[in-house]
Amino acid sequence: MELQFFIELVTNGVLTGLMYALVAVGFVLIYKSTDAINFAQGEFCMFAAIIVAGFMNLYGFPLWAAIAVGLLFMLVFNWGLERVVLRPMIGRPVVAIIMATIGLALIFRGLGPLVFGAETQPIPLPIPDQPIIWGPFFVSPIDLLGGSISIAFMAVFGWFFMKSRKGVAMRAVADSHQVSMAMGINVERYFVLAWMLAGFVALLGGLVWGSAIGVDTQLAQLGLKVFPVVILGGLDSIVGVIVGGIIVGVIEALSAGYVDPYVGGGTKDFTPYVLMIIVLMIRPYGIFGKPTIERI
Amino acid sequence: MFHRESGYFKTSYKADMALYPLPIGKVAATGFVLLFLVVAPMVLDEYYLSIINIAAIAVVGALGLNILLGYTGQISIGHAAFMSVGAYTAANFAVHFDMPFWITLPAGGLMAAAIGTLVGLPSLRVKGLYLAIATLAAQFIIEWVLNHTPVISGGIQASIEMPRPVFFGTVLNTQSELYFFILPVTILAIIATLNLVRSRIGRAFVAIRDQDIAAEIIGINVYRYKLLAFAISSFYAGVTGVLYTYYFGIANYEAFQLPISIDYLAMCIIGGLGSVLGSIFGAVFITLLPIVIRVFMETVGVFFVDGVYLAQVIAQMRLILFGGLIIFFLVVEPDGLNKLWQNIRNYFRVWPFSY
Numbered sequence: 001m002e003l004q005f006f007i008e009l010v011t012n013g014v015l016t017g018l019m020y021a022l023v024a025v026g027f028v029l030i031y032k033s034t035d036a037i038n039f040a041q042g043e044f045c046m047f048a049a050i051i052v053a054g055f056m057n058l059y060g061f062p063l064w065a066a067i068a069v070g071l072l073f074m075l076v077f078n079w080g081l082e083r084v085v086l087r088p089m090i091g092r093p094v095v096a097i098i099m100a101t102i103g104l105a106l107i108f109r110g111l112g113p114l115v116f117g118a119e120t121q122p123i124p125l126p127i128p129d130q131p132i133i134w135g136p137f138f139v140s141p142i143d144l145l146g147g148s149i150s151i152a153f154m155a156v157f158g159w160f161f162m163k164s165r166k167g168v169a170m171r172a173v174a175d176s177h178q179v180s181m182a183m184g185i186n187v188e189r190y191f192v193l194a195w196m197l198a199g200f201v202a203l204l205g206g207l208v209w210g211s212a213i214g215v216d217t218q219l220a221q222l223g224l225k226v227f228p229v230v231i232l233g234g235l236d237s238i239v240g241v242i243v244g245g246i247i248v249g250v251i252e253a254l255s256a257g258y259v260d261p262y263v264g265g266g267t268k269d270f271t272p273y274v275l276m277i278i279v280l281m282i283r284p285y286g287i288f289g290k291p292t293i294e295r296i
Numbered sequence: 297m298f299h300r301e302s303g304y305f306k307t308s309y310k311a312d313m314a315l316y317p318l319p320i321g322k323v324a325a326t327g328f329v330l331l332f333l334v335v336a337p338m339v340l341d342e343y344y345l346s347i348i349n350i351a352a353i354a355v356v357g358a359l360g361l362n363i364l365l366g367y368t369g370q371i372s373i374g375h376a377a378f379m380s381v382g383a384y385t386a387a388n389f390a391v392h393f394d395m396p397f398w399i400t401l402p403a404g405g406l407m408a409a410a411i412g413t414l415v416g417l418p419s420l421r422v423k424g425l426y427l428a429i430a431t432l433a434a435q436f437i438i439e440w441v442l443n444h445t446p447v448i449s450g451g452i453q454a455s456i457e458m459p460r461p462v463f464f465g466t467v468l469n470t471q472s473e474l475y476f477f478i479l480p481v482t483i484l485a486i487i488a489t490l491n492l493v494r495s496r497i498g499r500a501f502v503a504i505r506d507q508d509i510a511a512e513i514i515g516i517n518v519y520r521y522k523l524l525a526f527a528i529s530s531f532y533a534g535v536t537g538v539l540y541t542y543y544f545g546i547a548n549y550e551a552f553q554l555p556i557s558i559d560y561l562a563m564c565i566i567g568g569l570g571s572v573l574g575s576i577f578g579a580v581f582i583t584l585l586p587i588v589i590r591v592f593m594e595t596v597g598v599f600f601v602d603g604v605y606l607a608q609v610i611a612q613m614r615l616i617l618f619g620g621l622i623i624f625f626l627v628v629e630p631d632g633l634n635k636l637w638q639n640i641r642n643y644f645r646v647w648p649f650s651y
Contacts, residue, residue, distance in 0.1 A: 037425045088627050094424035095371045096626055099565050103622030110615030227429045270440045273433040280430050284422045
């Protein structure tokens, strides 16, 4: 019984963790190629989900059409964002870019409910509600779907970065802006591409999480889960995001299962951060990150 | 001979670092102190004084964060958590040991400084993004600990009722009485910051911000000064927290959550990084903004928005304007309101013979 409880917590933790990874990968993508830090990734997910849910529930769009609208918006918005806000800020201190994305996050938090209403809305995906039962284990189908989308997407991403011409160019841009410029890569175009890809990932993350827990501004809290994930895995590693996501998911599930009964709840939001602080002290570049040697 | 100046012509470092860079500064400072301490309480009623109170409290916090963010170049997204540390310390001292405000105020500040130094420890190894995330983590961890430790936070709803401050036997109950308690603390904080940033310590902070390796080479102990910046900054935050508790009459961690940290970051950015005047501008601006939006929406907005949703719409508009202003200032005028003010002042100062 004890073992079964443990295994169930771990399975759910792994699936949740994969879904966290889906949100975190947008962050890594932007950091990897543009060196910008996006504190608004959670808000991107939330806003994409709000658009999809809003068009489905308020205007009666079918799922695919609502997703198309959401995707279109995210791509156009992120393109404009890069052009108008982030390009003038290239070369400015890290603090400035962090603050700009925090400002962006605030705008999304205000705009979402202002346009589509503050009520929690569902995103009805065509999948069953009942948990899938495998012997003694319960797994909810949306977690399973989220986990598989995440894995599939990471695989595509891995291929993109390793093999495709654009992906290789993007890695070059990430490595050094100047050298890639000298090699004839249009760096600015890849910045835009990175932000648009992040918008696309945010839509996926928003869809999965939105249908799992409902869509309202609370969804943006996801963004805060991104940091433990990326710090654990390493800021510039796709594999690291998956591993970091799984670690955070499992730790959350275990602390919710074993520690919560003794202290009265809420450890779920807290343990990943404690773990993260420890990692920051010992190995700031994470498990898979590239160690940058810099004297401070 | 009657003539106008054509620019600034300082001939010594001493003149450049003077507390009042211009002779008119002394007059203006005295004028403002008189205006706020004598004229304002006579002219304004309770409501306006309460607004000045809350803006004055915000000024203290913004000054503190600006010392860290603007002068030393270290980011902290957990500043509200330091305020809550100060608030709970003061509340416990006042309730359990019956301490007067002149003990609880520095006690709250010192406790926050201790916690702040602890949180600042990662700054010795990491900077930029990593430091931002470490302080963000500190925000959540401090919040959680306060909420789950009844010994500190009183138990029910994690809030402690705070007795009113007593000044020589008089209980300060109303806003106009609190005004004379809060404003002197703010003035003290402003003077202290002005002098701090032109002292040896302040110059060391600026050196670390501009180029930490160079600072180390000219003999500044970077570790010590970074921690000192965290300590001083959190001391201010702690004092801010204590003032808030006296103002609201209750210490509650919900008044010091992540959005408040972001408000204070916004104050520093919109006001102007690395300037005392900018902190004051930013704090006043951010404090007044929601009030202005509310007044605007209640007079004009009612024609467009259903009355039931008004409160919601105001909150949402506030977020959008906040975010928009932060981005606007970062992209267009990184030196903030302070720079705008300087531009205006310089224009008129050397008018019509600008050099």
